[in-house]
Amino acid sequence: MERTVCIQLQPNTEQAQALHKTLAQFTVVYNHVCAYGWQQGEKNGVKLHHATYYDTKALCPDLVSDLLIQARVKATETLKSAFTWKAKKEATYSKKVAKAQKQSKPVPVFKPVRCPRSLACAVRYNVHTYSLNWEAQTVRLSTTQGKMSLSFTVPHFSKRYRGCKIATADLLSRNGVWWLHVVVDAPEPVVEYHDEVIGVDLGLNRPAVTSQRHFLGSRHWKEVDRRRFRLRRKLQSKGSKSAKRHLKKISHKQMRFHRDCDHVLSKRIVQNATAGSTIVLENLTNLREGVHHRKGEGQRKLHSWSFAQLYGFIAYKAQERGIAVERVDPRHTSQTCSQCGHQARNNRRSQAVFHCRSCGYQLNADLNASYNIRDKFCLAQGGTSVLGGPLSDGLSSQASV
Template sequence: MERTVRIELHPTREQASALQETLVQFTLAYNHVCAYGWHQGEKNGVRLHHVTYYQTKALCPGLVSDLLIQARVKATETLRSAFTWKAKKEAAYPKKVARVQQQGKPVPVFKPVRCPRSQHCAVRYNVHTYTLDWQTQTVRLSTTQGKMSLAFTVPHFSERYRGCRITTADLLCCNGRWWLHVVVDVPEPVVQPHPEVIGVDLGLNRPAVTSTRHFLGTRRWKEIDRRTFRLKRKLQSNGSKSAKRHLKRLARKQMRFHRDCDHVLSKRLVQQAPPGSTIVLENLTNLREGVRHRKGEGQRRLHTWSFAQLYGFIAYKAQERGIVVERVDPRHTSQTCSHCGYQARNNRRSQSVFHCRSCGYQLNADLNAAINIRDKYCLAQNGTPVLSGPLSDGLSSQASA
């Protein structure tokens, strides 16, 4: 399995100037390939290489051939993603127009997907263009001024990856500090399979509830997020110089706070599961398009919910303990009684109370949904029909289809 180690470089003034020039030329090559591929409708890497290689070589004479190829590879990946997003957006616009016309609202303006362009594209290195020595804590990088050796430091939380085999790396500059994101290859853990399956219900009010009756997350997270949002809104309405200086200090604070919360939540969730067990999550796709909130706090919290980032954190933390992470279709898991299986929309009396209309069973609504998620996966594994819905096995691959 692969992990990314974020190490800080300590270049001299001359080395920093060479790194900056390398970053500028790599970005120029990347933008040139993106512009050609976008206007020509081309996303095939081989054809893009044959057409753009000598042009980018003339534009960026300081880059070695391997860095030019890596710029083209990154541009190809971006173009494929952009063309996919463009087709998806164009297909969804007529449906969106029909929906708003049915509601009697004005037709929204279509915002086309533009050509991808980067101001600071991270330089991608491979085993041919950089060498890293864990013992001396030095790295040798290809730059526009030739190869240079730079000192680096490893953060304390990444010390366990020291000495692992390196693969690729990305060089980037953030607020005047140079960082190298090194991808290392870590051996897979050898863990005996465990029969336990834990269902997890994710939400905005309670961040995570497991089928083993663990309510994870802290209520104060919500208030901290509200306080930061109110402060930023007040400073933006003020508009003074001191308010702008304060806003600059608050830049990316909410994003860092959400990231920290997701790290804490994923770590606690993985710790609840024994090694070799299975964690089952909801396959939350197209959530913001399918759920409608009135303008206000509910809509803001929905659009700032980083559930995809949380999925990624849970997946890589679980992999280190040999835990399998699966996803199931979330439909009707909140409306079905985990005791008798009766499904009705009015089973859920409020946000936190589930009261079955058929058998009278009462339980916390999020805990009931977590149990249903676990049972849905277990039934799918046994070949038994799952909770109501068109899916046959309840797995994420079928849900996305």
């Protein structure tokens, strides 16, 4: 399994200048390839290489050929994502126009996807352009001034990955500190299979509820978000330069806070599971396209919900304990009784209460959904029809509610 170890470099003044120049030239190459690919509508890596290699070599003669190629590879990846996003946005704009005309509302303004551009693109290294010595805590990097050896330190929480086989690495500067994000290949854990299956219902009101009757998350998290929203609204109404600087600072702080909450939540979910068991989540891909909230707190929460990041954290933490993570189709999990299987929209009396119209079974609505998620996966494994809907096809299933 692959893990990323963030090591802090300790360059001297001369080495720091060489790293800055390497980062600047790598960014120039990256932006040049992006501009050419965007203008020509080209996203094929081989064609981009033949069309831009000699031009970028002339622009940045001090950059070794391997770093030129890595910059082109990163630009190709970005272009593919940008073209996909552009096509998706153009396809959905006509639907938005038709909907606005049907409701007699003003036609929304089309915001085109612009050419990708970076101010400081992280330098990607491979086994040909860098080497790392875990024992001596030194790394040798290719720069515009030739190869240089730099000392580094490893965070205490990443020391268990020392000595693992290295793959690629990204060099970046953050607030004047140089970091190297090294991808290492760690051994897979050897764990005996356990037949326990845990359903987890993720939500906005309660961050996570498991079929083990664990209600995870903290009310304090929602209050922090509300307080920051009120502060952002106040600063946006001012519109001054200092207010905009403060807004940028708050945005970064909120992003770090949400990441920390997702780390805490994913750690608790995995800790409550037995090694070798299975954790089942809802597949919430494209959730925002299928759910429509009125403007207000519900819409704001939905669009700021980092469920994809949370799933990634759960997946990599579970992998270290040999726990499998699966996703199922979320349709009707909140409307179906986990006791008798009766499905009806009015079974959900409120946000917190589920009361079955058929058998009278009553419990917390999120806990009932976690039972249904667990049973849905178990039944799908046995090949039986589940909860009034088709069998889930795992990661490829689309969310709809």
